[in-house]
């Protein structure tokens with residue numbers, strides 16, 4: 001089993017200065033690969049370019065290995081961050097399970113990979129900040145300060161942030177899809193959902209989340225920055241992420257409504273999110289669908305299995321746990337049942353202890369976890385890679401925030417592979433679950449299909 005390794009060793013030097021906010025696309029395009037973006041509803045937007053340090057790991061102990069490597073990286077630092085949001089953080093993610101990155105399109109993705117950006121633009125409530133980080137032999141204070149001065153000049157020459165309308169007018173169009181292939185035919189889907197339902201009715205399983213993948217050939221080059229901007233406008237209250245492995249040929253990205261866990265000090269916030277319906281054509285229809293979802297036994301059962309399990313998994317770490325009221329979370333393309341859960345820890349912990357304990361929640365795995373995972377591996381004819389796995393950041397104090405990487409895809413210049421899944425319980429109907437998968441492709445598919453599109457891939 002590979003151990004986590006840092007390609008450089010501490011100490012770390014980090015310098016930050018305030019800058020005028022550039023246009024997102026201009027900043028994204030000027031940053032070197034590997035690029036990272038991270039944005040959460042209650043967090044700053046971060047754009048990272050290059051790697052001052054890269055932590056990778058694989059195997060069953062990948063969470064512990066990354067925790068150790070991050071702790072070592074942050075052990076000794078000479079940091080002038082200027083603002084909290086620009087403090088050194090490593091950004092990245094994990095594979096769904098061991099061996100999940102073996103097949104296409106996951107070749108360039110390790111089973112765990114976190115990057116301390118070399119150059120980082122942070123856009124926070126208190127302004128825009130530019131940071132240069134260096135680790136090991138590069139960690140010379142005057143070299144870092146010189147590099148920061150050069151980066152400040154480079155960023156000062158970029159276009160300023162436009163109004164949303166002006167930015168939209170200047171963006172490349174959506175690429176369009178010339179051809180698409182599914183991993184799973186409707187017939188194969190009916191069979192595997194039917195088999196899962198039988199196992200649930202026999203008492204062998206309680207729930208399993210089965211997913212599909214959709215590979216789309218793009219009719220034009222994938223417009224990376226424009227896609228991220230459009231997702232930000234359409235999904236402002238989702239976690240949005242972009243991770244490039246080495247080489248920058250492809251990237252894993254998405255806009256997920258599901259937080260896995262955030263830890264600040266001893267305060268934990270997490271969500272149970274499961275149970276889905278569509279959006280209505282009118283506000284009244286939306287309300288009707290939301291009420292139907294709240295009253296629907298199958299969806300409430302599917303949701304409660306997640307909420308209960310998240311509470312149970314936090315229990316060993318917590319001095320107290322409280323769950324909010326179950327309600328409907330409305331997104332641009334779907335509505336979900338949502339229960340916010342908070343806890344106070346009984347001792348200091350690293351965020352990765354919680355990530356490891358919670359992943360995979362039954363919103364993306366199932367119950368009992370081992371049997372559900374075995375069912376997923378036997379049933380799904382593709383590798384999940386980082387789909388439905390934890391993505392997020394870690395800081396020097398062991399705080400962090402992780403989201404569940406759903407509503408996601410891997411994209412290269414002319415191809416994208418999209419992933420989406422559904423929770424199967426005893427009264428799941430294969431055709432309704434099929435339709436729900438198609439709804440869950442929408443956030444990414446909407447950004448790929450051409451604007452005039454007769455090229456829809458998911459009907």
Ligand SMILES: C=C(O[C@H]1C=CC=C(C(=O)O)[C@@H]1O)C(=O)O
Pocket residue numbers: 209211258273274275276336362363364388406407419420421422423440
């Ligand atoms: C597994 C996915 O969604 C999960 C999150 C919210 C609702 C879900 C559901 O209702 O089935 C899924 O558990 C996905 O979008 O790929």
